[in-house]
Amino acid sequence: xxxxxxxxxxxxxxxxxxxxxxxxxxxxxxxxxxxxxxxxxxxxxxxxxxxxxxxxxxxxxxxxxxxxxxxxxxxxxxxxxxxxxxxxxxxxxxx
Numbered sequence: 254x255x256x257x258x259x260x261x262x263x264x265x266x267x268x269x270x271x272x273x274x275x276x277x278x279x280x281x282x283x284x285x286x287x288x289x290x291x292x293x294x295x296x297x298x299x300x301x302x303x304x305x306x307x308x309x310x311x312x313x314x315x316x317x318x319x320x321x322x323x324x325x326x327x328x329x330x331x332x333x334x335x336x337x338x339x340x341x342x343x344x345x346x347x348x
Contacts, residue, residue: 256283290331300338307332 254262260279264272289296290306297303306329314325335343 298336300336302333302335302339305332305334306330 260276264275286296293306295305309328311327312325314323316323
């Protein structure tokens with residue numbers, strides 16, 4: 254599912270809301286998650302999962318084409334851990 258499909262689905266299930274308002278809501282939610290993660294905060298959505306940022310230390314990597322060593326800088330990467338409810342639904346354990 255892509256963002257536009259999510260917006261269309263929410264608008265369809267809530268006919269009292271205009272699609273442009275649903276789009277603003279969805280975009281605001283995503284922006285708040287991004288801003289929180291940029292600050293280093295953890296974002297938890299109960300039953301769905303938690304978004305966090307993990308730090309990867311600098312290291313020496315290898316260029317797969319040439320085999321030569323290259324320096325890989327330290328970086329921060331997004332990380333998502335699924336919640337129990339989502340994990341159970343994916344594995345067929347219905348409540």
